[in-house]
Amino acid sequence: MYAQGTRGHDILAIFLVSIAHASSHFYHLVIPSLFPWILPHFGMNFLQGGTLMTTFFVTSAVGQSMSGFLVDKVGGRTSMYTGLVLLIASAVALGMAENVPMLYLSAMLAGAGNSVFHPSDYSLMNYNIRDRFLGHAFAWHNITGNIGWAICPFFMVTTAGLFGWRGAAFAASSVALIVLVIELVFRGVFSRDSVRDTTPPTPKEKEEGTFGFLRVPDVWYCFMFFFFTSGAFGVLQSFSQTIFKNAYHLNLTGASAALTAYLLGAGAGALIGGFLTNQHKISSNRVVALCLTFAAVMAAILASQILTGYWAVVLMCLMGLGTGVAAPSRDIMIRGATVAKLGKKSFGRVYGFTYCGMDVGQSLTPILFGPLLDVGMFTAVLFGVAILQTFAIFTALRVSTQSSPSAP
Numbered sequence: 301m302y303a304q305g306t307r308g309h310d311i312l313a314i315f316l317v318s319i320a321h322a323s324s325h326f327y328h329l330v331i332p333s334l335f336p337w338i339l340p341h342f343g344m345n346f347l348q349g350g351t352l353m354t355t356f357f358v359t360s361a362v363g364q365s366m367s368g369f370l371v372d373k374v375g376g377r378t379s380m381y382t383g384l385v386l387l388i389a390s391a392v393a394l395g396m397a398e399n400v401p402m403l404y405l406s407a408m409l410a411g412a413g414n415s416v417f418h419p420s421d422y423s424l425m426n427y428n429i430r431d432r433f434l435g436h437a438f439a440w441h442n443i444t445g446n447i448g449w450a451i452c453p454f455f456m457v458t459t460a461g462l463f464g465w466r467g468a469a470f471a472a473s474s475v476a477l478i479v480l481v482i483e484l485v486f487r488g489v490f491s492r493d494s495v496r497d498t499t500p501p502t503p504k505e506k507e508e509g510t511f512g513f514l515r516v517p518d519v520w521y522c523f524m525f526f527f528f529t530s531g532a533f534g535v536l537q538s539f540s541q542t543i544f545k546n547a548y549h550l551n552l553t554g555a556s557a558a559l560t561a562y563l564l565g566a567g568a569g570a571l572i573g574g575f576l577t578n579q580h581k582i583s584s585n586r587v588v589a590l591c592l593t594f595a596a597v598m599a600a601i602l603a604s605q606i607l608t609g610y611w612a613v614v615l616m617c618l619m620g621l622g623t624g625v626a627a628p629s630r631d632i633m634i635r636g637a638t639v640a641k642l643g644k645k646s647f648g649r650v651y652g653f654t655y656c657g658m659d660v661g662q663s664l665t666p667i668l669f670g671p672l673l674d675v676g677m678f679t680a681v682l683f684g685v686a687i688l689q690t691f692a693i694f695t696a697l698r699v700s701t702q703s704s705p706s707a708p
Contacts, residue, residue, distance in 0.1 A: 302489075304428070304491060304492070305430060307433075309428075309489065310429050310430055310433045310437075311433075312486065312489050313424070313425070313428050313429050313437070313489050313490065314425075314429065314433070314436065314437045314440050314441075316482070316483060316486055316489055316490070317421045317424055317425055317437065317441060318440045318441055318443075318444040319444065319479050319482065320380055320383075320384065320417060320421065320479055320483065321417055321421055321441050321444050321445050321448070322444040322445060322447050322448035322451075323384065323387065323448060323475055323476050323479045324383065324387065324413070324414050324417040324445070324448065325444075325445040325446070325447075325448030325449050325452075326448040326449070326451060326452045326455075326472075326475055327387045327390065327391070327410045327413065327414060327452075327472070327475075327476070328356070328410075328414065328448075328449065328452070329449060329452040329453055329456070330390075330391060330394065330410065330452060330456060330469070330472045331352055331353065331356070331394065331403070331406065331407060331410070332349070332352075332353060333452055333453045333456035333457060333460075334394075334456055334460060334465045334468060334469070335349050337460055337464075337465035338403065338465060341465070342399070342400055342403065344400065348400075352403055352404065352407045353407070354663060355404055355407040355408060355411065356407045356408075356410055356411040356414070357411065357659050357662060357663035358411070358659075358663065359407070359408045359410075359411025359412055359415070360411040360412070360414045360415045360659045361415075361656050361659035361660050361663065362415075362656075363411060363412045363414075363415025363416070364414075364415040364416075364418060364419065364652050364653075364655055364656045364659060365652055365653050365656040366415075366652070367379060367383075367415045367416045367419050367420070367648075367652050368419040368648040368649035368650065368651060368652020368653055369648065369649050369652070370382075370416070370419075370648070371416075371419040371420050371423050371647070371648025371649070371651075371652065372423075372646065372647070372648035372649055373648075375423075376419070376420040376421070376423035376424040376427070376490065376648065377420075377424065377487065377490045379416050379419070379420040379648075380416065380417065380420040380421070380424070380483065381480065381483065381484070382413075382416060383413045383414070383415070383416030383417050383420065384413070384476045384477075384479060384480040384483070385413075385476075385480070386409050386410075386412050386413030386416070387409075387410060387413035387414070387473075387475075387476040388473045388476045388477050388480070389409050389413075390406045390407075390408075390409035390410035390413060391406070391410075391469050391470065391472040391473035391475075391476070392469075392470065392473050393405050393406040393409055394406040394469040394472075395466045395467075395469035395470040395473070396466075413476075415652075418651055418652065418655040418658075419647070419648040419649070419651045419652035419655070420648070421441060422631065422634075422635075422647060422651040423647040423648045423651065424490050425437045425438070425441070426635060426647050427490075427492040427647075428489065428490050428491070428492050434577065434632065434635070435573070435574040435575065435576070435577025435628045435629075435632060436574040436575075436577075436628075437574075438570075438574065438577070438627065438628040438631040438632065439570040439571055439573055439574030439627065439628045440570075440574075441631075442566075442567075442570045442624070442627045442628070443567045443570050443571070446563050446566060446567055447567075449563070450563065455468075455471075455472070455475075456468050456472065459471045459472075513646055513649055513650055513653070514653075516637075517698075518637040518698075518699050519637070519650055519653060519654060521695045521696075521698045521699050522633070522634050522637065522650075522654040522657075522695075522699065523653060523654045523656065523657040524657060524691075524692075524695045525588075525630070525654075525657070525692050525695040525696055525699075526654055526655060526656075526657030526658040526661060527657040527658075527660055527661040528661065528688045528689065528691045528692035528695065529592070529623065529630075529658075529661070529688070529689065529692045530657065530658040530659075530661035530662050531661030531662065531664065531665035531688050532599075532661075532665070532685045532688040532689050532692075533623070533662070534661060534662035534663070534664075534665045534666050535665050535666060535669050535681060535684065535685055535688075536559065536562060536616075536685060537559065537662075538666040538670075539666065539669065539670075539673060539681060540555065540558055540559040540562075540616070541555040541556055541558075541559070542555075542673055542678070543555075543673075543678045543679075543681055543682065544558045544612050546676070546678045547605065547678040547679050547682075548605075548608060548609060548612045549609070550609070550610070550612065554610060554612075554613065557613050558612050558613045558616040559616070561613045561614070561616045561617035561620065562616040562617065562619060562620035563620060564617065564620065565616070565617040565618060565619065565620030565621040565624060566620035566621070566623055566624035566627070567620075567624060568621060568624060569591075569620065569621040569622065569623065569624020569625040569626075569627070570624040570625070570627045570628060571624075572624070572625050573587075573591075573624060573625040573626060573627055573628040573629055574628045576625065576628070576629060577628050577629055577632050584629040584630070584632040584633040584636065585629075585633050585696045585697055585699045586697075587625070587626065587629040588626045588629050588630050588633060588693075588696040589693045589696050589697050591622045591623065591625045591626035591629075592622065592623065592626055592689050592690075592692050592693045592696065593622075593690075593693055594618075594621075594622040595618075595619045595620075595621075595622030595623050595626075595689050596686045596689035596690050596693070597686075598615050598616075598618045598619035598622065599619055599682055599683075599685045599686035599689060600682075600683065600686040601615055602615045602616070602619070602679075602682045603679045603680070603682035603683040603685075603686060604679075605679060623689075630696075633696065633699055634650065634651065634654055635647075637650075637699055638650045638651075665688070669681050669684055672684070
């Protein structure tokens, strides 16, 4: 086992956190990937299927705001194990489902499991990875989440074709099980967390108390930042195929390629963004603002249809690049605000609450923008994406510049 504070230890810690995050994103799509089998089997329509995913995101949003306290209380490592066990249980419940209520139970278990990972992952990274590698850690954390999304549909559809939808659900349970075994084998890598932090609370921490972080404006700015950015992505994730098929007259393959291009651009951007976090001449919130400005401009160009046809794929890739470069600096920005205003022992609840904005944004904005598609206003939805990204810029700039750079 690598010693704490060595390059090998940091790389292994990044790997362990990243595979846990990838597994959580994998379970986002386990149920919807099986809709072609599940819905007819239980006599459900697409609206009812959609409520399963609403159940997942609502459970995750509520759970994420609460799991941050769990992380600060019992530690990130134990919280991560709990999340993985809940994900395993969700897939087993899905495979055993004999009625619709069991499907909702599966969605709730998956949402509860998913809610743990952001506060636990970021707490573990901040405690166990040196500052010089934190930007890269945040970058790979972001990339592997996208990998989890990318792998799941192919895995589920393939296994369902071979073994039926119940077999696919049981096979999905093995994903989190394998990750859990790996985490347990290398549990010594995460020797530091909030439970093992013997540093006495600062006067500021004592003054703020358990819920004092909610009185810190920067926490709310970070929450709203996630609401706007994830809301924009939620619109693209839900409706990009419909938008580009109708507004840009692409076939289904081309329309799907646009979302894939966005995700690939975001992944490449995150790698670049990881290196930018080590450049202290520009504050993290300025990096975030500049990158999101670029992404918003790409969204506006898409909406204006100045470029047509397969230019949509290129513009989506560039938009993803902008949001991807911003991602590591975004997480450094939250880290800086937390350390400066509340101290390290608040990592769990701050990351849990601010990332709750992500679930709220992804669950609400598709509902808000869906009616525009019903009346054929496809490009208006893209303008809406640009507006959401613009709002996110202002929330990033409101985070105190004193707390934006990487905290010591």
